[in-house]
Amino acid sequence: MSDLLDDDLEFRGGTLQLSADHVPSESVENQQGNVSENPARRKPPSNVNPSVLSGADSLTSSTSSFADARNEEQMNATAATPTESVKTVYPRYDVPFNKENIKDFFTFRKGVVETAIQECITALLFPEDGEYLGSWLLTEITLWDNEKERIVLLTSRLVMTIKYDFIAMKQLDFKKTYLDDLDTIVIGELVYPQSSLVPERNLRGVRLMWNKGEPVPLKTVWNPFSQDVPFLTFASHPIFWHKEGGLEEKVTYDMETFAQKLQRAIECMPSSACCIHHSPIVIQSYVGLTSLLHNKTSMGFFKVRGKFSF
Template identity: 30%
Template sequence: MSSETSSADDTKDPQIPSHPMYTKEPRSYYTPQSINPEINKSTTTEEYFIFRPSVVQQAVQNLTGYLSEDEDGQLQSSWILAQISHWGTEREVLVFLCEHSFLICYYNFLEMGSCRLFRIPLNYIDTVIWGPLAYSKMALNKREGYALQVKWDKLRAPPSFLSWWNPWTEDLSYVNLIQHPGVATQEDLRDMCQLEQFKEKLMEMVKLEHQHSPLPGTANGPLILNRPVQIDTSIGLVSLVNSKVQLGYAKPRWGFGF
Protein backbone atom coordinates (compact mmCIF):
# COMPACT_ATOMS: atom_id res chain seq x y z
CA MET A 1 0.00 0.00 0.00
CA SER A 2 2.83 2.36 0.89
CA SER A 3 4.54 1.55 -2.37
CA GLU A 4 1.44 2.44 -4.46
CA THR A 5 0.98 5.76 -2.66
CA SER A 6 4.58 6.68 -3.20
CA SER A 7 4.29 5.83 -6.89
CA ALA A 8 1.17 8.03 -7.30
CA ASP A 9 2.89 11.00 -5.62
CA ASP A 10 5.87 10.66 -7.91
CA THR A 11 3.64 11.09 -10.98
CA LYS A 12 2.38 14.56 -9.98
CA ASP A 13 3.63 17.48 -12.09
CA PRO A 14 5.90 19.49 -9.77
CA GLN A 15 5.09 22.70 -11.81
CA ILE A 16 1.39 22.68 -10.83
CA PRO A 17 1.05 24.58 -7.51
CA SER A 18 -1.01 23.19 -4.72
CA HIS A 19 -3.43 26.04 -3.93
CA PRO A 20 -7.11 26.03 -2.97
CA MET A 21 -7.87 28.61 -5.74
CA TYR A 22 -7.09 26.05 -8.44
CA THR A 23 -9.92 23.56 -8.49
CA LYS A 24 -10.03 20.33 -10.38
CA GLU A 25 -11.91 22.06 -13.23
CA PRO A 26 -11.03 25.75 -12.93
CA ARG A 27 -12.96 26.84 -16.04
CA SER A 28 -16.17 25.45 -14.59
CA TYR A 29 -15.98 26.62 -10.99
CA TYR A 30 -13.63 29.61 -10.76
CA THR A 31 -15.14 33.12 -10.57
CA PRO A 32 -12.76 36.13 -10.79
CA GLN A 33 -12.57 38.12 -7.63
CA SER A 34 -13.97 41.66 -7.61
CA ILE A 35 -11.69 44.26 -6.05
CA ASN A 36 -12.96 47.73 -5.12
CA PRO A 37 -9.97 49.82 -4.06
CA GLU A 38 -10.65 52.97 -2.08
CA ILE A 39 -10.30 56.20 -4.06
CA ASN A 40 -8.41 59.08 -2.54
CA LYS A 41 -11.13 61.69 -2.04
CA SER A 42 -8.60 64.50 -1.96
CA THR A 43 -7.76 63.90 -5.64
CA THR A 44 -9.86 66.32 -7.69
CA THR A 45 -10.80 65.91 -11.34
CA GLU A 46 -11.43 69.05 -13.35
CA GLU A 47 -15.10 69.43 -14.22
CA TYR A 48 -14.25 71.06 -17.56
CA PHE A 49 -11.89 69.41 -20.03
CA ILE A 50 -10.33 72.77 -20.85
CA PHE A 51 -8.85 72.96 -17.33
CA ARG A 52 -7.25 69.52 -17.33
CA PRO A 53 -3.44 69.47 -17.25
CA SER A 54 -1.74 70.17 -20.58
CA VAL A 55 -5.03 70.43 -22.54
CA VAL A 56 -4.92 74.22 -22.98
CA GLN A 57 -1.20 74.18 -23.71
CA GLN A 58 -1.74 71.58 -26.43
CA ALA A 59 -4.69 73.51 -27.89
CA VAL A 60 -2.73 76.77 -27.98
CA GLN A 61 0.20 75.00 -29.62
CA ASN A 62 -2.10 73.49 -32.26
CA LEU A 63 -3.85 76.79 -32.99
CA THR A 64 -0.79 79.00 -33.23
CA GLY A 65 0.12 77.13 -36.41
CA TYR A 66 -2.89 78.77 -38.09
CA LEU A 67 -1.89 82.34 -37.24
CA SER A 68 -0.71 84.58 -40.06
CA GLU A 69 2.40 86.67 -39.59
CA ASP A 70 1.11 89.28 -42.06
CA GLU A 71 -2.45 89.56 -40.75
CA ASP A 72 -2.00 88.80 -37.06
CA GLY A 73 1.57 89.63 -36.18
CA GLN A 74 3.10 88.14 -33.04
CA LEU A 75 0.88 86.40 -30.51
CA GLN A 76 0.76 88.51 -27.33
CA SER A 77 -1.50 86.52 -24.99
CA SER A 78 -4.12 83.77 -24.90
CA TRP A 79 -7.27 83.62 -22.76
CA ILE A 80 -9.94 81.15 -21.63
CA LEU A 81 -13.34 82.86 -21.80
CA ALA A 82 -16.92 82.17 -22.85
CA GLN A 83 -19.06 83.75 -25.51
CA ILE A 84 -22.73 84.57 -24.96
CA SER A 85 -24.91 85.06 -28.02
CA HIS A 86 -27.67 87.63 -28.52
CA TRP A 87 -30.07 84.82 -27.56
CA GLY A 88 -28.23 84.05 -24.32
CA THR A 89 -26.63 80.74 -25.36
CA GLU A 90 -23.07 80.18 -24.17
CA ARG A 91 -19.97 78.39 -25.41
CA GLU A 92 -16.39 78.31 -24.20
CA VAL A 93 -13.73 79.86 -26.41
CA LEU A 94 -10.01 80.41 -26.56
CA VAL A 95 -9.18 84.03 -27.35
CA PHE A 96 -5.88 85.18 -28.84
CA LEU A 97 -4.62 88.75 -28.74
CA CYS A 98 -2.07 89.39 -31.44
CA GLU A 99 -0.28 92.55 -32.57
CA HIS A 100 -2.83 93.30 -35.29
CA SER A 101 -5.84 91.10 -34.59
CA PHE A 102 -8.16 89.60 -32.04
CA LEU A 103 -9.07 85.95 -32.65
CA ILE A 104 -11.88 83.87 -31.18
CA CYS A 105 -11.18 80.14 -31.40
CA TYR A 106 -13.90 77.51 -31.23
CA TYR A 107 -11.87 74.43 -30.36
CA ASN A 108 -13.03 70.83 -29.96
CA PHE A 109 -11.57 69.80 -26.61
CA LEU A 110 -12.82 66.23 -27.03
CA GLU A 111 -11.08 65.46 -30.30
CA MET A 112 -8.24 67.94 -29.63
CA GLY A 113 -8.17 68.92 -33.26
CA SER A 114 -11.13 70.37 -35.15
CA CYS A 115 -11.61 74.10 -34.70
CA ARG A 116 -12.78 77.37 -36.25
CA LEU A 117 -11.01 80.72 -36.01
CA PHE A 118 -12.86 84.03 -36.13
CA ARG A 119 -10.47 86.92 -36.89
CA ILE A 120 -11.21 90.60 -36.13
CA PRO A 121 -8.55 93.20 -37.04
CA LEU A 122 -7.88 95.43 -34.03
CA ASN A 123 -8.26 98.63 -36.06
CA TYR A 124 -11.77 97.51 -37.12
CA ILE A 125 -12.96 97.60 -33.48
CA ASP A 126 -14.82 100.88 -32.98
CA THR A 127 -16.80 100.32 -29.74
CA VAL A 128 -16.11 98.45 -26.50
CA ILE A 129 -18.91 98.16 -23.90
CA TRP A 130 -18.28 96.91 -20.36
CA GLY A 131 -21.05 96.31 -17.84
CA PRO A 132 -23.47 93.87 -16.19
CA LEU A 133 -25.61 91.58 -18.31
CA ALA A 134 -29.15 92.88 -18.85
CA TYR A 135 -32.23 90.90 -19.91
CA SER A 136 -35.89 91.56 -20.61
CA LYS A 137 -38.30 91.10 -17.71
CA MET A 138 -39.82 87.99 -19.34
CA ALA A 139 -36.51 86.15 -19.82
CA LEU A 140 -36.51 82.73 -18.13
CA ASN A 141 -32.74 82.49 -17.88
CA LYS A 142 -30.76 85.44 -16.56
CA ARG A 143 -27.04 85.01 -16.10
CA GLU A 144 -25.40 87.20 -13.51
CA GLY A 145 -22.06 88.90 -13.91
CA TYR A 146 -20.31 91.28 -16.24
CA ALA A 147 -19.84 91.06 -19.97
CA LEU A 148 -17.58 92.65 -22.55
CA GLN A 149 -19.19 93.58 -25.85
CA VAL A 150 -16.76 94.20 -28.70
CA LYS A 151 -18.17 95.91 -31.81
CA TRP A 152 -16.61 96.47 -35.21
CA ASP A 153 -17.60 97.81 -38.62
CA LYS A 154 -20.23 100.27 -37.38
CA LEU A 155 -21.04 101.27 -40.96
CA ARG A 156 -22.40 97.80 -41.74
CA ALA A 157 -26.15 97.52 -42.36
CA PRO A 158 -28.24 95.99 -39.52
CA PRO A 159 -28.65 92.19 -39.66
CA SER A 160 -31.59 90.75 -41.55
CA PHE A 161 -34.74 89.56 -39.80
CA LEU A 162 -33.75 85.91 -40.34
CA SER A 163 -30.26 86.48 -38.97
CA TRP A 164 -31.60 88.28 -35.92
CA TRP A 165 -33.96 85.40 -35.04
CA ASN A 166 -31.32 82.74 -35.59
CA PRO A 167 -29.65 81.92 -32.23
CA TRP A 168 -26.58 80.53 -34.05
CA THR A 169 -26.10 83.34 -36.57
CA GLU A 170 -22.64 84.73 -37.18
CA ASP A 171 -23.88 87.66 -39.24
CA LEU A 172 -23.53 90.17 -36.41
CA SER A 173 -20.92 92.90 -36.07
CA TYR A 174 -20.27 92.35 -32.38
CA VAL A 175 -19.40 89.63 -29.90
CA ASN A 176 -20.24 89.29 -26.19
CA LEU A 177 -17.61 87.74 -23.94
CA ILE A 178 -18.12 86.60 -20.35
CA GLN A 179 -15.97 84.88 -17.74
CA HIS A 180 -15.77 81.09 -17.99
CA PRO A 181 -18.02 79.52 -15.31
CA GLY A 182 -15.37 76.99 -14.30
CA VAL A 183 -12.58 77.58 -11.80
CA ALA A 184 -9.12 76.34 -12.73
CA THR A 185 -6.98 74.81 -10.00
CA GLN A 186 -3.71 75.77 -11.69
CA GLU A 187 -2.56 79.33 -11.06
CA ASP A 188 -1.45 80.04 -14.63
CA LEU A 189 -4.83 78.92 -15.99
CA ARG A 190 -6.69 81.09 -13.49
CA ASP A 191 -4.78 84.08 -14.85
CA MET A 192 -6.00 83.24 -18.36
CA CYS A 193 -9.65 83.38 -17.21
CA GLN A 194 -9.77 86.96 -15.86
CA LEU A 195 -12.25 88.85 -18.02
CA GLU A 196 -11.49 92.28 -16.59
CA GLN A 197 -7.76 91.86 -17.17
CA PHE A 198 -8.52 90.76 -20.72
CA LYS A 199 -10.63 93.90 -21.23
CA GLU A 200 -7.77 96.16 -20.11
CA LYS A 201 -5.27 94.39 -22.38
CA LEU A 202 -7.66 94.46 -25.35
CA MET A 203 -8.41 98.19 -25.04
CA GLU A 204 -4.70 98.96 -24.72
CA MET A 205 -3.90 97.05 -27.91
CA VAL A 206 -6.90 98.44 -29.85
CA LYS A 207 -5.88 102.03 -29.05
CA LEU A 208 -2.31 101.30 -30.11
CA GLU A 209 -3.39 99.75 -33.41
CA HIS A 210 -5.72 102.68 -34.15
CA GLN A 211 -2.73 105.00 -33.78
CA HIS A 212 -0.53 102.92 -36.08
CA SER A 213 -3.14 101.91 -38.69
CA PRO A 214 -6.24 104.16 -38.49
CA LEU A 215 -9.20 103.53 -40.78
CA PRO A 216 -11.56 106.16 -42.24
CA GLY A 217 -14.10 107.15 -39.60
CA THR A 218 -12.01 105.79 -36.69
CA ALA A 219 -9.37 108.49 -36.44
CA ASN A 220 -10.30 109.26 -32.84
CA GLY A 221 -9.91 105.66 -31.71
CA PRO A 222 -12.53 103.30 -30.24
CA LEU A 223 -15.53 104.45 -28.21
CA ILE A 224 -15.36 102.97 -24.71
CA LEU A 225 -18.63 102.78 -22.75
CA ASN A 226 -19.55 101.59 -19.27
CA ARG A 227 -23.18 100.45 -19.39
CA PRO A 228 -25.23 97.21 -19.22
CA VAL A 229 -24.72 94.71 -22.03
CA GLN A 230 -28.17 93.87 -23.35
CA ILE A 231 -29.06 90.27 -24.30
CA ASP A 232 -31.92 90.38 -26.79
CA THR A 233 -33.71 87.16 -25.89
CA SER A 234 -37.35 87.70 -24.91
CA ILE A 235 -38.38 84.43 -23.19
CA GLY A 236 -35.27 82.34 -23.85
CA LEU A 237 -36.24 78.66 -23.89
CA VAL A 238 -33.15 77.83 -25.97
CA SER A 239 -31.00 79.82 -23.55
CA LEU A 240 -32.55 78.06 -20.54
CA VAL A 241 -31.82 74.56 -21.89
CA ASN A 242 -28.32 75.58 -22.99
CA SER A 243 -27.53 77.03 -19.57
CA LYS A 244 -28.91 74.18 -17.47
CA VAL A 245 -27.02 71.47 -19.36
CA GLN A 246 -24.05 73.69 -20.31
CA LEU A 247 -24.10 72.42 -23.87
CA GLY A 248 -21.48 74.94 -24.91
CA TYR A 249 -18.82 73.51 -22.59
CA ALA A 250 -16.80 70.31 -22.99
CA LYS A 251 -17.27 68.34 -19.77
CA PRO A 252 -18.18 64.81 -18.63
CA ARG A 253 -21.93 64.25 -18.36
CA TRP A 254 -23.59 61.08 -17.05
CA GLY A 255 -20.49 59.00 -17.69
CA PHE A 256 -19.93 60.42 -21.17
CA GLY A 257 -17.81 63.31 -22.39
CA PHE A 258 -19.31 65.95 -24.65
Protein backbone atom coordinates (compact mmCIF):
# COMPACT_ATOMS: atom_id res chain seq x y z
CA MET A 1 0.00 0.00 0.00
CA SER A 2 2.80 2.46 0.88
CA ASP A 3 4.49 1.71 -2.46
CA LEU A 4 1.29 2.61 -4.32
CA LEU A 5 1.00 5.90 -2.43
CA ASP A 6 4.59 6.77 -3.20
CA ASP A 7 4.04 6.09 -6.92
CA ASP A 8 0.89 8.19 -6.90
CA LEU A 9 2.68 11.12 -5.26
CA GLU A 10 5.49 10.90 -7.77
CA PHE A 11 3.02 10.92 -10.65
CA ARG A 12 1.20 13.94 -9.24
CA GLY A 13 4.44 15.80 -8.70
CA GLY A 14 5.45 15.17 -12.25
CA THR A 15 2.10 16.43 -13.46
CA LEU A 16 2.46 19.64 -11.50
CA GLN A 17 5.93 20.14 -12.88
CA LEU A 18 4.75 19.71 -16.46
CA SER A 19 1.94 22.22 -15.92
CA ALA A 20 4.35 24.81 -14.56
CA ASP A 21 6.61 24.43 -17.58
CA HIS A 22 3.78 25.20 -19.98
CA VAL A 23 2.64 28.42 -18.35
CA PRO A 24 3.28 31.31 -20.83
CA SER A 25 6.04 33.65 -19.80
CA GLU A 26 3.71 36.65 -20.09
CA SER A 27 1.29 35.06 -17.61
CA VAL A 28 4.08 34.50 -15.10
CA GLU A 29 5.13 38.14 -15.45
CA ASN A 30 1.56 39.34 -14.98
CA GLN A 31 1.24 37.36 -11.76
CA GLN A 32 4.23 39.18 -10.27
CA GLY A 33 3.12 42.54 -8.96
CA ASN A 34 6.43 44.42 -9.27
CA VAL A 35 7.62 43.31 -12.68
CA SER A 36 9.00 46.30 -14.67
CA GLU A 37 8.01 46.91 -18.28
CA ASN A 38 10.24 45.28 -20.87
CA PRO A 39 12.24 48.09 -22.55
CA ALA A 40 12.13 46.25 -25.86
CA ARG A 41 8.35 46.68 -25.97
CA ARG A 42 8.41 50.44 -25.54
CA LYS A 43 7.57 52.43 -28.66
CA PRO A 44 10.09 55.04 -29.79
CA PRO A 45 8.97 58.67 -29.61
CA SER A 46 7.35 59.90 -32.82
CA ASN A 47 7.79 63.66 -32.31
CA VAL A 48 11.41 63.94 -33.41
CA ASN A 49 12.55 67.44 -34.18
CA PRO A 50 13.46 67.50 -37.89
CA SER A 51 15.76 70.55 -37.65
CA VAL A 52 19.08 69.88 -39.33
CA LEU A 53 20.60 73.30 -39.85
CA SER A 54 22.45 73.26 -36.53
CA GLY A 55 23.14 69.53 -36.18
CA ALA A 56 20.84 69.20 -33.17
CA ASP A 57 21.27 66.34 -30.69
CA SER A 58 17.72 65.15 -31.43
CA LEU A 59 18.88 63.72 -34.75
CA THR A 60 19.55 60.03 -35.09
CA SER A 61 23.21 59.59 -35.92
CA SER A 62 24.98 56.79 -37.74
CA THR A 63 28.69 56.49 -38.35
CA SER A 64 29.06 52.98 -39.71
CA SER A 65 25.93 52.04 -41.64
CA PHE A 66 23.87 53.38 -44.54
CA ALA A 67 20.19 52.55 -44.96
CA ASP A 68 18.97 52.70 -48.53
CA ALA A 69 15.30 53.71 -48.61
CA ARG A 70 14.55 51.32 -51.45
CA ASN A 71 15.82 48.32 -49.47
CA GLU A 72 13.79 49.44 -46.45
CA GLU A 73 10.63 49.64 -48.54
CA GLN A 74 11.21 46.14 -49.92
CA MET A 75 11.74 44.74 -46.40
CA ASN A 76 8.63 46.48 -45.09
CA ALA A 77 6.56 45.16 -47.98
CA THR A 78 7.77 41.60 -47.29
CA ALA A 79 7.17 41.79 -43.54
CA ALA A 80 3.74 43.44 -43.76
CA THR A 81 0.65 41.34 -43.12
CA PRO A 82 -2.25 41.33 -45.63
CA THR A 83 -4.22 43.71 -43.38
CA GLU A 84 -1.39 46.25 -43.23
CA SER A 85 -0.83 48.88 -45.93
CA VAL A 86 2.71 49.94 -46.84
CA LYS A 87 3.02 53.66 -47.59
CA THR A 88 4.95 54.13 -50.81
CA VAL A 89 6.90 57.35 -51.26
CA TYR A 90 6.48 58.62 -54.81
CA PRO A 91 8.95 61.20 -56.13
CA ARG A 92 7.48 64.59 -56.96
CA TYR A 93 8.99 64.35 -60.46
CA ASP A 94 6.38 61.73 -61.41
CA VAL A 95 3.74 64.48 -61.57
CA PRO A 96 5.26 67.21 -63.83
CA PHE A 97 7.35 64.93 -66.03
CA ASN A 98 6.45 61.89 -68.07
CA LYS A 99 8.32 59.81 -70.63
CA GLU A 100 7.53 62.29 -73.38
CA ASN A 101 8.60 65.53 -71.58
CA ILE A 102 11.72 63.91 -70.13
CA LYS A 103 13.01 63.56 -73.70
CA ASP A 104 13.23 67.35 -73.87
CA PHE A 105 16.11 67.24 -71.39
CA PHE A 106 19.43 67.41 -73.21
CA THR A 107 20.88 65.09 -70.58
CA PHE A 108 18.41 62.39 -71.67
CA ARG A 109 20.19 62.07 -75.01
CA LYS A 110 22.52 59.11 -75.32
CA GLY A 111 26.16 59.81 -74.49
CA VAL A 112 25.69 63.46 -73.46
CA VAL A 113 26.13 62.94 -69.70
CA GLU A 114 28.99 60.49 -70.08
CA THR A 115 30.89 62.88 -72.39
CA ALA A 116 30.34 65.85 -70.07
CA ILE A 117 31.45 63.95 -66.97
CA GLN A 118 34.59 62.66 -68.66
CA GLU A 119 35.45 66.17 -69.82
CA CYS A 120 35.07 67.54 -66.28
CA ILE A 121 37.20 64.77 -64.78
CA THR A 122 39.97 65.44 -67.28
CA ALA A 123 39.91 69.23 -67.00
CA LEU A 124 39.13 69.84 -63.33
CA LEU A 125 40.56 67.00 -61.25
CA PHE A 126 44.23 66.92 -60.28
CA PRO A 127 46.34 64.42 -58.29
CA GLU A 128 46.28 66.64 -55.19
CA ASP A 129 42.46 66.40 -55.18
CA GLY A 130 42.68 62.81 -54.00
CA GLU A 131 41.54 59.46 -55.33
CA TYR A 132 38.59 59.59 -57.73
CA LEU A 133 35.58 57.76 -56.24
CA GLY A 134 32.64 58.49 -58.53
CA SER A 135 30.58 60.94 -60.57
CA TRP A 136 26.88 61.75 -60.80
CA LEU A 137 24.34 64.05 -62.43
CA LEU A 138 22.13 65.22 -59.57
CA THR A 139 19.66 67.96 -58.68
CA GLU A 140 21.03 70.61 -56.34
CA ILE A 141 18.37 72.31 -54.18
CA THR A 142 19.48 75.79 -53.25
CA LEU A 143 18.82 77.78 -50.07
CA TRP A 144 15.83 79.36 -51.84
CA ASP A 145 14.43 75.93 -52.84
CA ASN A 146 15.39 76.27 -56.51
CA GLU A 147 16.38 73.10 -58.36
CA LYS A 148 19.58 73.13 -60.42
CA GLU A 149 21.10 70.49 -62.69
CA ARG A 150 24.66 69.73 -61.49
CA ILE A 151 27.49 67.32 -62.21
CA VAL A 152 28.96 66.08 -58.91
CA LEU A 153 32.44 64.55 -58.64
CA LEU A 154 33.57 62.76 -55.48
CA THR A 155 37.17 62.09 -54.47
CA SER A 156 38.80 60.98 -51.22
CA ARG A 157 39.39 64.65 -50.38
CA LEU A 158 36.52 66.70 -51.82
CA VAL A 159 33.12 67.05 -53.46
CA MET A 160 33.10 69.11 -56.66
CA THR A 161 29.84 70.66 -57.88
CA ILE A 162 29.90 71.68 -61.55
CA LYS A 163 27.50 73.83 -63.53
CA TYR A 164 27.62 72.51 -67.08
CA ASP A 165 26.02 73.74 -70.30
CA PHE A 166 24.65 70.57 -71.89
CA ILE A 167 23.67 72.46 -75.06
CA ALA A 168 27.03 74.04 -75.85
CA MET A 169 28.78 71.12 -74.06
CA LYS A 170 31.08 73.25 -71.94
CA GLN A 171 31.79 73.75 -68.25
CA LEU A 172 30.48 77.05 -66.86
CA ASP A 173 31.43 77.09 -63.19
CA PHE A 174 32.51 74.76 -60.39
CA LYS A 175 32.90 74.69 -56.61
CA LYS A 176 35.10 72.51 -54.42
CA THR A 177 33.97 71.44 -50.95
CA TYR A 178 36.64 69.62 -48.95
CA LEU A 179 35.57 66.67 -46.82
CA ASP A 180 37.77 67.91 -43.95
CA ASP A 181 35.55 71.00 -43.68
CA LEU A 182 32.31 69.03 -43.32
CA ASP A 183 30.91 68.73 -39.79
CA THR A 184 27.46 67.24 -40.54
CA ILE A 185 25.87 65.10 -43.26
CA VAL A 186 22.11 64.48 -43.19
CA ILE A 187 20.35 61.83 -45.28
CA GLY A 188 16.56 61.73 -45.32
CA GLU A 189 13.29 63.03 -46.69
CA LEU A 190 13.06 66.66 -47.79
CA VAL A 191 10.45 68.45 -45.66
CA TYR A 192 9.19 71.98 -45.05
CA PRO A 193 8.39 73.73 -41.73
CA GLN A 194 4.91 73.09 -40.35
CA SER A 195 3.83 76.65 -41.11
CA SER A 196 4.98 76.44 -44.73
CA LEU A 197 2.45 76.70 -47.56
CA VAL A 198 4.68 74.80 -50.00
CA PRO A 199 3.33 71.35 -51.02
CA GLU A 200 5.18 68.31 -49.72
CA ARG A 201 7.93 66.95 -51.93
CA ASN A 202 7.85 63.23 -51.01
CA LEU A 203 11.48 63.11 -52.07
CA ARG A 204 14.70 62.06 -50.34
CA GLY A 205 17.94 64.00 -50.35
CA VAL A 206 21.36 64.45 -48.75
CA ARG A 207 22.72 67.65 -47.17
CA LEU A 208 26.42 68.44 -46.60
CA MET A 209 27.02 71.11 -43.93
CA TRP A 210 30.06 72.98 -42.63
CA ASN A 211 28.42 75.68 -40.49
CA LYS A 212 29.57 74.01 -37.20
CA GLY A 213 26.13 74.35 -35.69
CA GLU A 214 25.85 78.09 -36.30
CA PRO A 215 22.68 79.54 -37.89
CA VAL A 216 22.87 80.90 -41.42
CA PRO A 217 23.49 84.70 -41.33
CA LEU A 218 20.51 86.86 -42.30
CA LYS A 219 22.50 88.59 -45.03
CA THR A 220 22.91 85.16 -46.64
CA VAL A 221 19.33 84.02 -46.04
CA TRP A 222 17.84 87.07 -47.75
CA ASN A 223 20.26 87.13 -50.67
CA PRO A 224 19.31 84.65 -53.42
CA PHE A 225 22.64 85.27 -55.16
CA SER A 226 24.81 84.66 -52.08
CA GLN A 227 27.75 82.29 -52.51
CA ASP A 228 28.36 81.91 -48.76
CA VAL A 229 25.67 79.30 -48.01
CA PRO A 230 27.30 76.80 -45.60
CA PHE A 231 25.64 73.68 -46.96
CA LEU A 232 24.81 71.76 -50.14
CA THR A 233 21.62 69.79 -50.71
CA PHE A 234 21.25 67.14 -53.43
CA ALA A 235 18.41 64.95 -54.69
CA SER A 236 18.21 62.43 -57.50
CA HIS A 237 17.99 63.81 -61.05
CA PRO A 238 14.53 63.53 -62.74
CA ILE A 239 15.98 61.14 -65.32
CA PHE A 240 16.47 58.57 -62.55
CA TRP A 241 12.74 57.73 -62.54
CA HIS A 242 12.45 57.54 -66.32
CA LYS A 243 15.70 55.88 -67.36
CA GLU A 244 15.10 52.42 -68.75
CA GLY A 245 16.99 49.48 -67.33
CA GLY A 246 18.01 48.43 -63.83
CA LEU A 247 19.78 50.31 -61.08
CA GLU A 248 23.14 49.98 -62.84
CA GLU A 249 21.85 52.10 -65.72
CA LYS A 250 20.33 54.65 -63.30
CA VAL A 251 23.21 54.89 -60.82
CA THR A 252 24.62 58.07 -62.43
CA TYR A 253 21.40 59.91 -61.49
CA ASP A 254 20.91 58.32 -58.06
CA MET A 255 21.34 60.39 -54.89
CA GLU A 256 21.28 57.29 -52.69
CA THR A 257 24.41 55.88 -54.33
CA PHE A 258 26.20 59.22 -54.00
CA ALA A 259 25.28 59.45 -50.30
CA GLN A 260 26.49 55.92 -49.70
CA LYS A 261 29.90 56.54 -51.29
CA LEU A 262 30.19 59.89 -49.52
CA GLN A 263 29.64 58.24 -46.15
CA ARG A 264 32.29 55.62 -46.91
CA ALA A 265 34.74 58.35 -47.90
CA ILE A 266 34.09 60.14 -44.59
CA GLU A 267 34.57 56.93 -42.61
CA CYS A 268 37.93 56.33 -44.32
CA MET A 269 39.22 59.66 -43.00
CA PRO A 270 40.47 59.02 -39.43
CA SER A 271 40.91 62.74 -38.78
CA SER A 272 37.34 63.63 -39.80
CA ALA A 273 34.94 64.79 -37.06
CA CYS A 274 31.92 64.77 -39.39
CA CYS A 275 28.68 63.33 -37.96
CA ILE A 276 26.28 61.46 -40.24
CA HIS A 277 22.57 61.63 -39.45
CA HIS A 278 19.56 59.85 -40.93
CA SER A 279 16.75 62.35 -40.42
CA PRO A 280 14.38 64.67 -42.33
CA ILE A 281 16.07 67.61 -44.09
CA VAL A 282 14.27 70.89 -43.47
CA ILE A 283 14.02 73.32 -46.39
CA GLN A 284 13.31 76.77 -44.96
CA SER A 285 10.70 77.83 -47.50
CA TYR A 286 7.34 79.17 -46.31
CA VAL A 287 5.52 80.59 -49.36
CA GLY A 288 7.82 79.62 -52.24
CA LEU A 289 5.88 81.11 -55.18
CA THR A 290 9.09 81.96 -57.04
CA SER A 291 10.63 78.54 -56.44
CA LEU A 292 7.41 76.74 -57.37
CA LEU A 293 7.34 78.56 -60.71
CA HIS A 294 11.06 77.99 -61.23
CA ASN A 295 10.82 74.26 -60.48
CA LYS A 296 7.54 73.71 -62.34
CA THR A 297 9.06 75.08 -65.54
CA SER A 298 12.37 73.26 -64.82
CA MET A 299 14.35 76.46 -65.37
CA GLY A 300 17.37 74.95 -63.64
CA PHE A 301 17.73 72.25 -66.34
CA PHE A 302 18.93 72.45 -69.93
CA LYS A 303 16.07 71.36 -72.19
CA VAL A 304 14.15 72.12 -75.36
CA ARG A 305 11.44 74.73 -74.75
CA GLY A 306 9.37 75.04 -77.90
CA LYS A 307 11.46 76.76 -80.57
CA PHE A 308 14.18 77.59 -78.06
CA SER A 309 16.64 75.57 -75.99
CA PHE A 310 18.08 76.80 -72.71
